[in-house]
Each structure stands twice: as structure tokens, then as C-alpha cells.
Amino acid sequence: MDRRFALMIEPAADVRTDYSDTFAIVDASAPALSVGELSTQRGDGVFESIGVVDTHAQETEPHLQRLAHSARLCELPEPNLAQWRQAIGVAAAQCGPGESVIKLILSRGVDHGPAPTAWVTAAPAPDFSAARTSGIRVVTLDRGYDSGAAERSPWLLLGAKTLSYAVNMAALREAHRRGADDAIFVTTDGVVLEAPTASLILRFGDRFVTPAPHGGILQGTTQISLFAHLVQQGFATEYATVPTADLTRADQAWLLSSVRLAAPITAIDDAALTVDHAFTDALNAYLLSPRD
Numbered sequence: 001m002d003r004r005f006a007l008m009i010e011p012a013a014d015v016r017t018d019y020s021d022t023f024a025i026v027d028a029s030a031p032a033l034s035v036g037e038l039s040t041q042r043g044d045g046v047f048e049s050i051g052v053v054d055t056h057a058q059e060t061e062p063h064l065q066r067l068a069h070s071a072r073l074c075e076l077p078e079p080n081l082a083q084w085r086q087a088i089g090v091a092a093a094q095c096g097p098g099e100s101v102i103k104l105i106l107s108r109g110v111d112h113g114p115a116p117t118a119w120v121t122a123a124p125a126p127d128f129s130a131a132r133t134s135g136i137r138v139v140t141l142d143r144g145y146d147s148g149a150a151e152r153s154p155w156l157l158l159g160a161k162t163l164s165y166a167v168n169m170a171a172l173r174e175a176h177r178r179g180a181d182d183a184i185f186v187t188t189d190g191v192v193l194e195a196p197t198a199s200l201i202l203r204f205g206d207r208f209v210t211p212a213p214h215g216g217i218l219q220g221t222t223q224i225s226l227f228a229h230l231v232q233q234g235f236a237t238e239y240a241t242v243p244t245a246d247l248t249r250a251d252q253a254w255l256l257s258s259v260r261l262a263a264p265i266t267a268i269d270d271a272a273l274t275v276d277h278a279f280t281d282a283l284n285a286y287l288l289s290p291r292d
């Protein structure tokens with residue numbers, strides 16, 4: 001059975017309890033966008049990917065807040081979060097058992113109107129069981145700017161989750177060419193950033209560290225949730241400036257994202273890292289539990 005689902009949204013600025021008349025269910029495999037749509041022509045828009053477990057959309061509120069933050073950075077119309085929240089509920093109800101992914105897309109629309117364009121999709125999630133259990137190999141890639149670029153040049157939109165993902169996808173292809181599964185971006189002055197589609201967590205003893213979410217890093221909703229869980233378990237967590245040299249000094253490391261969840265890193269630039277499989281399984285058990 002095809003479990004793909006798509007819902008076009010007519011953006012509404014008013015406040016009400018029912019936005020169902022602003023939603024239009026469309027065939028997920030059929031054309032739905034204008035050829036003048038700026039999301040496809042220029043990547044001019046923002047998005048979010050929400051993990052869904054047994055029809056429960058994970059971390060809905062943090063994702064909505066990040067969508068709004070990205071929209072502000074890109075000078076897009078402010079999304080009506082109540083309307084988006086209801087659309088997520090409609091999409092999640094279509095997902096069925098198991099793991100799925102909901103995508104929220106807000107585009108600048110079409111030149112000279114209508115604008116903006118908004119839609120939600122839902123589909124079964126890829127099978128990431130191998131990455132969660134066997135782990136992944138990563139390489140470091142120079143992101144091409146220094147650690148002060150985001151503050152010095154805010155128009156680069158380095159802290160927004162935009163649809164312009166060509167560089168991110170190119171980085172993954174380069175990682176694959178180098179025999180790795182994923183990449184970690186670093187600055188030209190030797191500071192660790194993030195992965196192309198994931199956050200990074202390093203473990204040093206009982207202390208868990210992630211690169212500080214300054215303008216050049218998109219703070220991960222899954223990372224925030226996992227840090228709160230780790231604190232409840234009695235561990236220390238820290239946001240810090242991480243030198244590239246510290247990557248291979250970590251006792252363990254993971255890439256975290258909303259759909260892949262916690263993937264243990266087995267090697268960074270061919271330097272092996274230890275994997276605690278039991279601990280990783282416990283992290284993923286938490287991340288698969290209902291989280292709001």
C-alpha cells in the first residue's frame with residue numbers, strides 16, 4: 001500500500017481553532033507546483049523533517065519553532081504555527097505503524113504571486129537500522145569559511161534550514177567517494193561545525209559535548225531532546241567550541257537526526273572510535289519513544 005501523503009496549505013494569518021478548509025489533499029505522485037515555483041527554481045524556502053513513530057510526530061513544537069526561526073532569517077512571511085500544527089496532525093494520522101517522516105516546506109512562492117507556497121508531505125522513513133547498530137564512518141570536510149563567517153556575513157543564512165541543500169548533498173557524495181558514509185563540516189580555522197544533515201555529539205567520560213549552536217550551526221531538535229534525557233540520567237552536557245583535533249580524542253561519538261536518530265561513529269578520517277552498542281541501543285530506545 002502506498003503510504004505517501006501530500007497536503008497543500010493555503011497560508012492563513014487569522015487565529016482560529018479549525019484550519020481544515022485551508023488544506024487540500026493532493027496525489028503525492030502527481031504534479032502539484034507551478035513551473036514558476038521559487039523553491040524549485042532557486043531553493044528559496046525553508047523546511048523541516050519530523051520523525052514519526054506509530055503516527056506520533058516527534059518533537060513537533062521544536063520543529064515548528066525552528067521553522068519560524070528559519071523563516072525570519074530568510075525574510076519569509078511568519079508561518080501560522082497553529083495552522084502548521086494542525087496540518088502535521090493530519091499528515092501524522094496517515095502514516096500508519098512504524099517509522100515515517102513528515103516534511104514541512106515553506107517557499108517564497110511564485111514571482112509576482114501567489115506567495116508564499118506551503119505544503120506538508122508524509123512517507124515511510126528509510127531503514128536506518130544498520131546505521132544505528134553497525135555505525136557509520138565519517139570524514140571531515142572543510143566548509144570553506146572561518147568560524148566568524150556567520151556573524152560577519154548574516155546574509156549567508158548559515159543558521160537557517162533552507163531548501164538550498166546542493167552543498168550538503170555534494171558533501172555526502174564526496175564522503176562516499178572517500179569511502180565513508182557521512183561527513184563532518186569544519187571551518188577553515190579548525191572549528192567543528194555539524195554534519196550535512198545531522199548534529200554531532202561527542203563523549204568524553206561522563207561528559208557529552210556538542211558544537212555550540214552559533215550562527216553557523218543549525219541546532220538539532222533531536223540533540224536538544226537527547227541532552228535533556230542525558231541530564232536526567234545523571235550525565236553532564238555541554239555546548240562548546242570544539243577544535244577539529246578533539247574529534248579523535250573523544251571516547252565515543254554519534255551523528256543525530258530526526259529520522260536516522262543516533263548513529264554511532266566508528267571512524268573519523270580513518271581513526272577508529274569505540275562504539276558502545278548497548279549504550280547506543282538505549283539512546284535509540286529513548287529517541288523512538290513518544291517525545292513532544
